[in-house]
Amino acid sequence: MSDPEKSIELFRQDGEEFRSVRASLRNGEFVIDTQDMGKSVEEFWGDSDYEFWTIVPKEAWGQLLMALSIEFLANDPKATDRLRDICLTHGVPHKWDRWI
Structure with a gap:
């Protein structure tokens, strides 16, 4: 059974110069792709x-998760809380626990 495809637009710029950036999970791959349209694309390409x-x-x-953690959570004293909050916000299965 293959993974269901999921996709979301991360950024969109409408107008004379158009750009769309999407993140997708498909066929066991994580993809970020960009589409540009407009005068500058026509002139250059x-x-x-x-x-x-x-x-x-x-x-x-x-490896990607470790790299993203280094890039976006390093030197953040609330990194554990931020990760938990991200998981909760986006419905990502996770475990949270503590020891006293």
């Missing part, structure tokens, strides 16, 4: 749109 992406395979998700 000679086409109506330009798309580019980064793909991280499922077997590297643990």
